[in-house]
Amino acid sequence: MNLPLQKQEVNDVRSQTSRRGGGQMERLKIGYLLPTRDQSVRDEHDPGRLIAQTRGAEQLGLDSVWAGASPVSRPRADPLLLSAAAARSTERVALGTAVLLPALRHPILLAHQLATLDRLSGERPIAGVGGGFSNPSAQAQFAAVGVGFERRISRMEESIDAMRQLRSEEAVSYQGEHFSFEDVRIAPLPFSPGGPSISLAAHGPPALRRVARLADGWPPIRPRRRRTRRSARSSRLPSSRPRRPVRAPPPWTGRSARTRTRETRAGACKRAWSATTTRHSGSSPPSRPCSPVPPARPPTG
Structure with a gap:
């Protein structure tokens, strides 16, 4: 299956949005969001089409492929199982979830799945996680699996903490408060002691802290550039608090046919990368905006 973009478009966006860091040009990383929900809405349930798109993304030179997660409120294929299949069909691209809700899963099971995926893929998973939006469909999803919606954030925090400890x-x-267990050891462990990286979707000072x-x-x-910079400044931790080095993952610029708007992918790329003002290198946002590229072609095949 062909993706709704061409390799030249990918190269054009990279060349126009590369940033300088430490005196050297930094290569822009671009990711593709699989249309898992779109396929479900169209009553097309062949996961092979999504795996074919993952292979296509790697052939185009993209850096990562992402799959959404929503078992009840927006039903679609499970992202971890898709990533496992994609891991055996690709060699290079990172495989991420965008985003998975840890509060809906037990940390022992989730840590075990991520560790196994890390082994299958050769250290390529990115666990994109979040707390979930506050809307009626999200509340219904939590109720369906028997998890209290109002305590989802503390449950998510506890799940992340427990998963990190289980990598030992x-x-x-x-x-x-939410999870308790004794003398648990998972196997296999991830390739690296740190295991798959965890990216936490967030907006606003409390969430960024x-x-x-x-x-x-x-x-x-x-x-949005101004809003995100303002939130990042106001969310800085006091010097006495522990701080993890935070990096921004590749932006999710591959947009599905249903959600694509008149805005070009280059414009989305510019917004996403302009927002990432706190990377390890401390480099500044791009000095010039991305130039527009032609609208994406609809998927074929």
């Missing part, structure tokens, strides 16, 4: 070679005991405390990366939610 030693047996882990955990006592929390949570990102700095818990996560390895930050996929902005509906980024």
